[in-house]
Amino acid sequence: MKILSLNVRGCRKRRKLLWVKDLCVRNSVMFLGLQETKMVHLDFFRLKTMWGNMTFDFACSLSRGRSGGIVSIWDPSFFCRERIWCDDHYVIVKGRVSGLVDPFFLVNVYGPQDIRDKAHLWDFLVDFRSQHTGSYIMFGDFNEVREEADRFGSHFNHVGASLFNCFIANAGLVELPLANRRYSWMNKTGMKMSSLDRFFVSQEVNLSIPDLSVEAFNRGWSDHIPLFLRVDRKDFGHIPFKVFNSWLYRDGFKDFVDTAWKEHDMNMGLFEKMKRLKRKIKAWVVANRSNDKSRLHLLKERINEIECKMENSCASLEELDERTKSFVEVEEISQLDDLDIQQKSRIKWDIEGDENSQFFHGLVNYQRKHNLIKGIFIDGMWNSNPKEIKDHFFLFLR
Incomplete structure (x- = not known):
């Protein structure tokens, strides 16, 4: 299972579209979420260019005025759509994932700027979650941070962070930590950075797919980095000795x-x-x-x-x-x-x-995700190969 969340602001230059296309083809992406793409009308060829081939299905919320649109694209052989809900700040797709019984809800979110609009959006998503039973993967640019350490060079809003954390708790969501980056957004000068783009999953997903992980690709032309969600089971070999x-x-x-x-x-x-x-x-x-x-x-x-x-x-x-x-x-x-x-x-x-x-098992899996070593920086380069990680730890400890 692979999901890619991108936030491409103002994709007007063809070179940006080609960059997105190459990224999708190279990594065999099963699902693509785009935000802030200037689409006054839906251009099917542009979607094909982003995805890389004609084997895709999509749902979108078109741009209005200066506000960018939201597009969710997926492989129909992997995810079969049943119903779609769209608005200026979200695209919700209900469907069935191949090999799993429970219905899945893919929620592509773009958070508004105004704190009152954010509160209304959080309330709507919590109500939607309570009225529609299933497994949820919620992702996108939430335009909000959870704690002061998630911002650098900009003002931290305590009220907004508190509302955001309450929304996460009330919706029963668990955040998947980003492995190889600390911030997902950076301005052009690099003086301001924030963790705005996130992946959340429900406890049902945490139980059925416990090995989900989130990694970041190179930033490229956008001020947001592409985030990649995948099932990534690291095999470090047999545990030689376990002590409780x-x-x-x-x-x-x-x-x-x-x-x-x-x-x-x-x-x-x-x-x-x-x-x-x-x-x-x-x-x-x-x-x-x-x-x-x-x-x-x-x-x-x-x-x-x-x-x-x-x-x-x-x-x-x-x-x-x-x-x-x-x-x-x-x-x-x-x-x-x-x-x-x-x-x-x-x-x-x-x-x-x-x-x-189920709640207890979800908490255990959550702690397991956070304690798992997904990779380390070796000579300034992110490395997730289990053998090389073990060799590096051995040399360091020796």
Whole structure:
């Protein structure tokens, strides 16, 4: 799945159109979002030039006066359109994505300048989201930032940022972080920069396509950089050893590891030692969790017995003190479980409460996206190759 969002202001010169065309053809773009393109009437040939071939479908909101139009273009073999909503500041396309069951809404947004108009647009999008069930990918030039660090050389509007953040929360959207750039817009002199162009996805997309990432291409002729959304699963190889934080808080873990490590033959290779140690730790953890589960069941039953006595006014002081200590022990066991849950992702946990809900899994995937190393700068050049990243980390740490 590949989506490209561009913001090309005043594409009047043919060289700009050719630049966009080359970009689309070279990267086999499945979806193209253009904003601020001066289109008083729809020019089919211009769309073909931007896309690169005749295999496309589109939806647009034409320009009015000095305001630019919005065009969304996609590959019909990948995304099948069902319905379109258009306005001066958005183009919403409902359809079906190949291989997925739920309906998808592609929302191409161009935020207005006036803060009151922005508030009206945010309210409309939240209402639309609540009235139309499905998976949402919302992208474009929102003309607003989320925090002060998103602007450089220009005034930060606290009210506008607060309204924008409330809109994101109320719409149930999650922002996909930009990997290799900090700002998406820059003026001609380079004295002002802002993060105006963004990609947001709903929790449904976060669950069904957890490996989405956003990268930026070269700026070219526009003052906005093209943003590229794609499924990008980085394979850094097998994880040699995983340690959960909860293990470090369990009594006897350090002594168990020391003893298990000393039992290995000194002539054995490091990889084989770690492999055998991993098996022993796994068995130790399983046994401890089983004991915790049994202990938790007994504690809850004992607390219930004492509370029944308290209701009949026949509980002793020792039992009241036992009840208090049991609550403390239950809390300690629950905290160990919570530490494990925070580190797990893409697993359906069989535990109590609402920790197995869709919202919880969405938060875990969100944290996973932000903690994932998508690439690093090597000698000033962005590099996302897993092997080269691992080699660079090895040389640095050595």
